[in-house]
Amino acid sequence: METILKIENLHCQVQDQEILKGLNLEIKKGEVHAIMGPNGSGKSTLSSVLAGKEDYEITKGKIIYQNEDISELSPEERSWNGMFLAFQYPVEIPGVSNINFLRTALNEKNKALGKDQISAKDFLKMVSEKSALVGLDNKLKNRSVNEGFSGGEKKRNEIFQMAMLDPTLSILDETDSGLDIDALKIVSDGVNTLKSKENATIVITHYQRLLDYIVPDFVHVLYDGRIVKSGDKNLALELEERGYDWLKLEPAI
Amino acid sequence: MMSTLNLNKNSFTVDTSIWEAINDCTLPDKKEEDWRYMKWGKLKKLEFHGDFPIQTENFSELNLPKLTGPVIVIENGKLNEKLSSIPNHKELTITFENDDISFQKSSYFDSLNNLLVSEYLNIKVGENYVFKECINIVNILSSSNGFVNSRIAFKIAKNANISVNQFFIKSNNTSNGLLNHQNLIELEEHSGITINKYQDTDNNFQFCKDVINQKDESKYISNNFSSSGKVIRNDIQVKVEGEHCHTELNGIFSPSNNEFIDNHTLIDHIYPNCKSYENYKGLIKSNGVGVFNGKVIVEQDAQQIEAYQQNNNILLDEDAIIYSKPELEIYADDVKCSHGSTTGQFDDEALFYLRSRGLSRASALQHLTLGFVNEIMDTIKDENHKDFILNKILAN
Ligand SMILES: Nc1ncnc2c1ncn2[C@@H]1O[C@H](COP(=O)(O)OP(=O)(O)O)[C@@H](O)[C@H]1O
Ligand SMILES: [Mg+2]
Numbered sequence: 001m002e003t004i005l006k007i008e009n010l011h012c013q014v015q016d017q018e019i020l021k022g023l024n025l026e027i028k029k030g031e032v033h034a035i036m037g038p039n040g041s042g043k044s045t046l047s048s049v050l051a052g053k054e055d056y057e058i059t060k061g062k063i064i065y066q067n068e069d070i071s072e073l074s075p076e077e078r079s080w081n082g083m084f085l086a087f088q089y090p091v092e093i094p095g096v097s098n099i100n101f102l103r104t105a106l107n108e109k110n111k112a113l114g115k116d117q118i119s120a121k122d123f124l125k126m127v128s129e130k131s132a133l134v135g136l137d138n139k140l141k142n143r144s145v146n147e148g149f150s151g152g153e154k155k156r157n158e159i160f161q162m163a164m165l166d167p168t169l170s171i172l173d174e175t176d177s178g179l180d181i182d183a184l185k186i187v188s189d190g191v192n193t194l195k196s197k198e199n200a201t202i203v204i205t206h207y208q209r210l211l212d213y214i215v216p217d218f219v220h221v222l223y224d225g226r227i228v229k230s231g232d233k234n235l236a237l238e239l240e241e242r243g244y245d246w247l248k249l250e251p252a253i
Numbered sequence: 254m255m256s257t258l259n260l261n262k263n264s265f266t267v268d269t270s271i272w273e274a275i276n277d278c279t280l281p282d283k284k285e286e287d288w289r290y291m292k293w294g295k296l297k298k299l300e301f302h303g304d305f306p307i308q309t310e311n312f313s314e315l316n317l318p319k320l321t322g323p324v325i326v327i328e329n330g331k332l333n334e335k336l337s338s339i340p341n342h343k344e345l346t347i348t349f350e351n352d353d354i355s356f357q358k359s360s361y362f363d364s365l366n367n368l369l370v371s372e373y374l375n376i377k378v379g380e381n382y383v384f385k386e387c388i389n390i391v392n393i394l395s396s397s398n399g400f401v402n403s404r405i406a407f408k409i410a411k412n413a414n415i416s417v418n419q420f421f422i423k424s425n426n427t428s429n430g431l432l433n434h435q436n437l438i439e440l441e442e443h444s445g446i447t448i449n450k451y452q453d454t455d456n457n458f459q460f461c462k463d464v465i466n467q468k469d470e471s472k473y474i475s476n477n478f479s480s481s482g483k484v485i486r487n488d489i490q491v492k493v494e495g496e497h498c499h500t501e502l503n504g505i506f507s508p509s510n511n512e513f514i515d516n517h518t519l520i521d522h523i524y525p526n527c528k529s530y531e532n533y534k535g536l537i538k539s540n541g542v543g544v545f546n547g548k549v550i551v552e553q554d555a556q557q558i559e560a561y562q563q564n565n566n567i568l569l570d571e572d573a574i575i576y577s578k579p580e581l582e583i584y585a586d587d588v589k590c591s592h593g594s595t596t597g598q599f600d601d602e603a604l605f606y607l608r609s610r611g612l613s614r615a616s617a618l619q620h621l622t623l624g625f626v627n628e629i630m631d632t633i634k635d636e637n638h639k640d641f642i643l644n645k646i647l648a649n
Binding site: 051052053054074075076078079080084085087090091093094095096100101102104105106108109144145161165 | 607617621624626
């Protein structure tokens, strides 16, 4: 299978503090990778640096996405190339309509890819299809981005936007936090529906629970800025049982 | 040293006595709290002239939206008949009246307005008359270095209601003109007026004062959009002289490139059971300077007042400056009042969020800009006018 993402010996600094300390990861088309790890181990930093957040400085190593080193690309260019990050903490943006900005986003993507603009009719059709997929309340679509949304609604909105943008590589940063079990099932079903042989998903979580619904091909443990252990879905079960402390005793691999 | 504007005597056709009275007036001092930040230097180094021709032949010379409804074009303080279409209703009379108000020396710009306006526009709305269309008033400055004084009196009788779009603009190449304008508004019982003000005078100066008197159950809504001007000074002074009144002042101001936009507002609650809402947003660019000074007074007998005041500012560049001073003076004990002021930049997290979904940086900033002013744009009911202003904000 074709490689979508290859991270080689990635070192990353935020405000002069080294957070990622030599991270390696390879993801192929059709795969689901789970990244687990205790709080503060660098999971969100990894997702931000993949999505191109400024101030996250790569001091060493490479991120190769679809055979291209993307470290110089802006967040929007990465998005146009099919990357999507579902935020751990989706940002509330008062006064900016959820639907209007998404329409602009789609059109700017189409423009960048040399495609036609989407018609108002097709857009609305797509909106109702994709919001049904995650059970996003109709009235939320027209509200300001995430403003006054409950934790669960914010997460549904993230997956709704993911569905609209149809990414090649999705990074879901703790999408399960703030979801009750019913919502978790709906959102997971949504993600599973979007899965194909042509795309790949990184699921970041620190609960095994989510992985019952979105079943990973690989599970990695991120600890202190490095991947210290990789395995299949059984590793997640083991972590659930034993916690992370035992990993500190083992040498990094 | 006393300071005055440098006016070219020969170009003003006024009696000697008036000229002497003019020379007797002095500009406010920088030490006066209300004028602390004023950029007098820009004005003092220029010489201003009086009396100008009406030159504007058609609307295409002006940067205006499509105007529907009555149009009154006042160019350099005088009626431009060719461009105006003034309605002739029994209940809505729009006439020019001789100014026979006897002169009383007051502040500099008030005094000069008083002395130099010979005819003012008088807009009278009869009892129970509700005018559905919007009245467009276009104030044009078309003489460089011209000193123009103008005044409009609005008299809204019982139960009457009108909406006004008031534009302050300049014609193509006009620069260093100075407009000193007043709106005097009287609202009788249960009447209402909405004024959408638009100021885009670019390289010119503008002093604009609105004085409003509100009687019982009247409603005054002012939406002020100050886009550009070398110096703009806005004074809005509302005296709420009745119960159950609604007073609403909304503003967006966006100085850039060394421009100076100064908003001074005063809402004086004298009677009980009234509500006032004030919300101003500053978008300060490059080395622009903005001022918000909003004062709300709740007098001793004005119980059960609700008064809310807010000023939020975004500084878009390092050199941008805002002076924000919300003031509440409360002498009654049973009131609900709040005020607040914030100044900051656009949220980096929000910018990253929008870009990560595929919005270019420029487009994400546009969305954040619209988001910032959205609350105020929502108060403008005239869709045409709203679109015009939105496009202006984005083009700036
Ligand atoms: N913007 C930032 N500025 C400074 N430190 C940060 C920033 N973002 C993350 N960190 C630090 O980086 C470390 C990893 O954080 P994070 O990537 O959020 O971990 P996780 O998502 O695994 O909980 C933490 O010590 C955190 O304090
Ligand atoms: Mg995190």
